[in-house]
Amino acid sequence: MDNIQVLLQAPVFNLQLLIDGLLIGAIFALAAYGMALVWGVMNVINIAQGEFVMLGGYVTVYLSLAGMHPLLTIPVAFVALFVLGWVLYRGVIFRVVDKDLFISILATFGLSILLQQLANELFGADVRTAESGLDTVFLAGGTVTVAQIKLVAFAAAIVLGFALMLFLKNSRLGQAIRATAQNARAARILGIDTDRVYATTYALNAAICGAAGALVAMTWIIHPYLGLTYTVRAFMIVIVAGLGNLLGIIFSGAGLGISEQYAGFVLGAEFQTAFLFSLLVVILVVRNLSLKRKRKYLK
Amino acid sequence: MNDGTIRGALYVVVASIGLVAPMLFPDYTIQLAFLWLMVLFALTWDILGGQMGYNSFGNILFFGLGCYVTAVLQRDTELGFFVSLAAGMGLSVVVAVAAAAILGPLILAMRGHYFAICTLGLGIAVADIFAGWDYVGAGSGIVPRLYPGDVADRNYFYYYLLFALAVAAFVTLRVLYRSRFGLAINAIRDDEDKAEAMGIHTTRYKVAAWMVAAFFLGLAGGPVAGLVGFVDPRDLAFAGPTFGVWMVLMAILGGKGTLWGPVIGAVIFHITQEVFWTYFLGWQRVMLGLLIVLIVVFFPMGIMGWLRENRPQWFGEVVRGTAEAKAGERAA
Numbered sequence: 001m002d003n004i005q006v007l008l009q010a011p012v013f014n015l016q017l018l019i020d021g022l023l024i025g026a027i028f029a030l031a032a033y034g035m036a037l038v039w040g041v042m043n044v045i046n047i048a049q050g051e052f053v054m055l056g057g058y059v060t061v062y063l064s065l066a067g068m069h070p071l072l073t074i075p076v077a078f079v080a081l082f083v084l085g086w087v088l089y090r091g092v093i094f095r096v097v098d099k100d101l102f103i104s105i106l107a108t109f110g111l112s113i114l115l116q117q118l119a120n121e122l123f124g125a126d127v128r129t130a131e132s133g134l135d136t137v138f139l140a141g142g143t144v145t146v147a148q149i150k151l152v153a154f155a156a157a158i159v160l161g162f163a164l165m166l167f168l169k170n171s172r173l174g175q176a177i178r179a180t181a182q183n184a185r186a187a188r189i190l191g192i193d194t195d196r197v198y199a200t201t202y203a204l205n206a207a208i209c210g211a212a213g214a215l216v217a218m219t220w221i222i223h224p225y226l227g228l229t230y231t232v233r234a235f236m237i238v239i240v241a242g243l244g245n246l247l248g249i250i251f252s253g254a255g256l257g258i259s260e261q262y263a264g265f266v267l268g269a270e271f272q273t274a275f276l277f278s279l280l281v282v283i284l285v286v287r288n289l290s291l292k293r294k295r296k297y298l299k
Numbered sequence: 300m301n302d303g304t305i306r307g308a309l310y311v312v313v314a315s316i317g318l319v320a321p322m323l324f325p326d327y328t329i330q331l332a333f334l335w336l337m338v339l340f341a342l343t344w345d346i347l348g349g350q351m352g353y354n355s356f357g358n359i360l361f362f363g364l365g366c367y368v369t370a371v372l373q374r375d376t377e378l379g380f381f382v383s384l385a386a387g388m389g390l391s392v393v394v395a396v397a398a399a400a401i402l403g404p405l406i407l408a409m410r411g412h413y414f415a416i417c418t419l420g421l422g423i424a425v426a427d428i429f430a431g432w433d434y435v436g437a438g439s440g441i442v443p444r445l446y447p448g449d450v451a452d453r454n455y456f457y458y459y460l461l462f463a464l465a466v467a468a469f470v471t472l473r474v475l476y477r478s479r480f481g482l483a484i485n486a487i488r489d490d491e492d493k494a495e496a497m498g499i500h501t502t503r504y505k506v507a508a509w510m511v512a513a514f515f516l517g518l519a520g521g522p523v524a525g526l527v528g529f530v531d532p533r534d535l536a537f538a539g540p541t542f543g544v545w546m547v548l549m550a551i552l553g554g555k556g557t558l559w560g561p562v563i564g565a566v567i568f569h570i571t572q573e574v575f576w577t578y579f580l581g582w583q584r585v586m587l588g589l590l591i592v593l594i595v596v597f598f599p600m601g602i603m604g605w606l607r608e609n610r611p612q613w614f615g616e617v618v619r620g621t622a623e624a625k626a627g628e629r630a631a
Binding site (some may be wrong): 106110116 | 406408417419427428528551588590595
């Protein structure tokens, strides 16, 4: 708890935590946007979300080792994960789309373990990162540091998020996706191939996560076991913001990023994961209690 | 030979296999002890997952509490081995059941998938808290008291203890499922709102069901800690990626919502794992992920569910509407 004293005595550290939290929060928001898309359209909660992030990160790590600039690997990660998402949909997910929600949770949970362990066997358990070669910006007389790549990644996440929103709003395929989300049966009657819409949605989600993972690999670290933390973050953000609310997702992403930075600083790094998962439990319990109060009020 | 005698004979056969198995295969006593642990895991998971329709990923929490409470009590007191183990198991039950009673009303009020993900988070959060908490040895774990005697005796002791626990869990659940309690939790699974409208205090039953699971999982923690000889926060006590997932998988493989399903699933899963997984050295967790996907997607009804569909006469169900079969059904 000594660290709280530090924060009070040197307010400039707060700025550092706020900036770091905000910048990482945009990447969390991107993964959450994908999760909300799949949840809203297909009624599937994709537990393998974080594994897509992790795999996207590995695409960037290996391509940048081969000499590509990390920023140029974002589209590659996007396309590679799109293909993986499509394959997984055709192989597994289409069988569980209209089943009980728990079946799809368990199936994607199995996929998550499968991908995580495959990554562990293929890429090794080491912590990896992709060097961007960009400078660091010093603020407030050198006490606050911001790596330029974090700013670039933040901008890229925001641009990607809005591009997706425009795509869903204006393109034919985006309209088909939204129509299927509203009423799959009516969409089918109107001639929309909902199975293809589902496949595209799932693949698009994987691609978004892949791009987010590329940004994670550039700005932070990746290793095979970080998948579940990203899934849980995405889930929390969607719970707080609601489905299909882009601004809400961005704000909750930033909020989550900032609170995680503070928790890591105050409680120490060994409790950062514990904080994240405890926060999940707390958010769900609070949400449930407030729903209960609302129900009582209606009675 | 009627159904009753067949069933009675089955119980006698299973019980006697359990009693003599470590004498026949003394080298495998530890694996056999773990077999009964797996049976207990699957049975207690199925109380909520199968019978009540609440799929928990966090039941491992109670087992971990049992491991830690027993190990800490053995570390911090001067009692003799057997007294300290008994006291530790007693205290574990109190802690685990209290945890279920406190968390239950908060978490079990969530429906379906929210409950599943919340318990998943709960299990991992507790594992990480124990892995960072210095009082319980943090990441380096804690060593429970050693058994006073040679290794073979120790293995026999823990084997029979776990066997007794698994049998006790089975018998308790058999009685519970046939009582009003069983009907109530089945009603909650089928339609919770209707059950509540019929006057069942659903929250009370749900919490009680979780407390029963916590009771047996808490009891099992101490003996397993002693058998392994070392409590690691992530690899033994709160081993979500192994035990926590296995208990779900075993219950589904055997057939959830049945009494024998989890037992059969646990036996098949454990034997498969012990016999075959050495061939996939290093890849066994990849296989686990693949297995989950395959079972969930292609075989969600489990062995008992499959048998019920394809061999209904084994369950005393009517195949063709003869008067005799109908009378049998009415009597049952």
